[in-house]
Amino acid sequence: MTSCFSFLCGRRSNPPTRHSSELGDELPGVHNVVLYSYKELRRATNDFSPTNKIGEGGFGSVYKGKIWNEKMAAIKVLSPGSTQGVKEFLTEIQVISDVQHENLVKLYGCCVEGNHRILVYNYLENSSLAQTLIGGRHSSIQFSWQTRVKICVGVAKGLAYLHEEVKPPVVHRDIKASNILLDKDLSPKISDFGLAKLIPVDMTHVSTRVAGTIGYLAPEYAMKGQLTCKADIYSFGVLLIEIVSGRCNTNSWLPAEEKYILERAWQLHERREIVSLVDTALNGDFDPEQACRFLKIGLICTQDFPKLRPSMSTVVQMLTREKDFDENKITKPGLITDLMDLNIKSAPKTKAQINHSPSNFVSSGSDNLDSSTLSPGPSSQATFTFTEVYDRSV
Numbered sequence: 373m374t375s376c377f378s379f380l381c382g383r384r385s386n387p388p389t390r391h392s393s394e395l396g397d398e399l400p401g402v403h404n405v406v407l408y409s410y411k412e413l414r415r416a417t418n419d420f421s422p423t424n425k426i427g428e429g430g431f432g433s434v435y436k437g438k439i440w441n442e443k444m445a446a447i448k449v450l451s452p453g454s455t456q457g458v459k460e461f462l463t464e465i466q467v468i469s470d471v472q473h474e475n476l477v478k479l480y481g482c483c484v485e486g487n488h489r490i491l492v493y494n495y496l497e498n499s500s501l502a503q504t505l506i507g508g509r510h511s512s513i514q515f516s517w518q519t520r521v522k523i524c525v526g527v528a529k530g531l532a533y534l535h536e537e538v539k540p541p542v543v544h545r546d547i548k549a550s551n552i553l554l555d556k557d558l559s560p561k562i563s564d565f566g567l568a569k570l571i572p573v574d575m576t577h578v579s580t581r582v583a584g585t586i587g588y589l590a591p592e593y594a595m596k597g598q599l600t601c602k603a604d605i606y607s608f609g610v611l612l613i614e615i616v617s618g619r620c621n622t623n624s625w626l627p628a629e630e631k632y633i634l635e636r637a638w639q640l641h642e643r644r645e646i647v648s649l650v651d652t653a654l655n656g657d658f659d660p661e662q663a664c665r666f667l668k669i670g671l672i673c674t675q676d677f678p679k680l681r682p683s684m685s686t687v688v689q690m691l692t693r694e695k696d697f698d699e700n701k702i703t704k705p706g707l708i709t710d711l712m713d714l715n716i717k718s719a720p721k722t723k724a725q726i727n728h729s730p731s732n733f734v735s736s737g738s739d740n741l742d743s744s745t746l747s748p749g750p751s752s753q754a755t756f757t758f759t760e761v762y763d764r765s766v
């Protein structure tokens with residue numbers, strides 16, 4: 373047994389079969405991860421039956437299944453042959469095996485056997501925000517104003533924990549609606565840590581190749597590969613406006629001036645009509661002062677200049693009214709259209725290129741990314757990775 377994992381002994385009355393693993397050599401010092409056998413997970417999912425399939429992402433398929441003590445789990449199977457996926461698999465384990473917070477998804481363990489790479493999480497009954505509130509898919513869940521407030525504050529608290537309590541700080545890099553899962557009480561859990569980066573405490577930023585999801589990408593990160601916690605804060609700002617408005621950040625079917633949610637929010641803010649962005653599905657049943665406040669905090673989080681974006685703990689205080697802000701100081705946010713103009717008009721070709729090969733382009737299920745122009749279509753909410761650009765990953 374060469375594994376460096378420390379297993380969770382004593383917590384289980386009848387733990388799953390444990391296997392020695394090459395993963396231990398790849399991730400020395402990883403704690404608190406249970407190793408499941410492939411046989412056990414096959415049994416749990418009825419041989420990965422399509423009827424137990426609950427989702428599909430860039431990583432591979434996700435199945436529902438009962439693990440050793442009748443506990444329901446979400447079982448994420450990495451597609452065979454995905455090099456990028458293996459990297460994300462390892463990052464995911466490294467990052468979330470060590471952190472615990474009520475607004476972060478819980479990793480129960482993993483399976484590493486032969487070519488099989490599988491992650492096992494706690495199962496969240498109400499799927500993701502992308503499949504329910506945002507994205508226009510059919511869902512019977514009613515998102516009242518109070519539920520939306522709970523979701524926004526919960527996600528903000530989860531991020532504040534990652535940025536300010538975990539050492540070294542963790543930048544998630546892919547905050548978006550499909551990575552916010554909801555439990556049976558509609559409490560939010562941030563998921564998908566495959567792109568996360570640990571920021572050394574003595575560094576102001578790390579330079580890295582760009583990965584994430586168009587529509588949520590902070591301009592300085594998309595253009596220069598400069599990654600700080602402020603990139604997550606930008607993505608959170610976009611998500612916050614999506615939750616209040618009940619719509620996706622980009623919708624090509626809408627008239628030009630309404631296509632991009634951030635642009636729309638800024639126009640309406642300037643006209644002092646931002647309240648009209650609040651989801652009409654609420655039928656007016658919301659606190660207008662609080663809703664406008666949330667939308668303005670979304671604009672503050674997405675300011676073009678990263679220093680103007682508050683820290684996540686400040687965002688939590690702003691959302692919960694513990695801290696005020698001066699709305700006259702809100703300037704134009706970093707807009708996706710400006711970013712696209714820059715990419716198309718001025719970036720050297722090698723810098724603007726996105727490589728489509730499966731090893732470095734991560735896209736979600738049926739989602740389609742028009743990467744030649746960086747033009748976001750109605751369903752361009754898939755995670756992607758630019759290559760050859762800022763290839764100085766830390």
Ligand SMILES: Nc1ncnc2c1ncn2[C@@H]1O[C@H](COP(=O)(O)OP(=O)(O)OP(=O)(O)O)[C@@H](O)[C@H]1O
Pocket residue numbers: 426427428429430431432433434446448477493494495496497499500503550551553563564734735736753754755
């Ligand atoms: N712990 C979980 N509990 C319940 N459902 C889950 C869980 N994890 C994932 N899912 C479901 O599986 C879907 C796919 O998840 P996955 O994280 O693989 O991809 P994604 O975030 O949708 O896309 P991408 O890979 O582009 O980021 C989710 O949208 C969700 O519906």
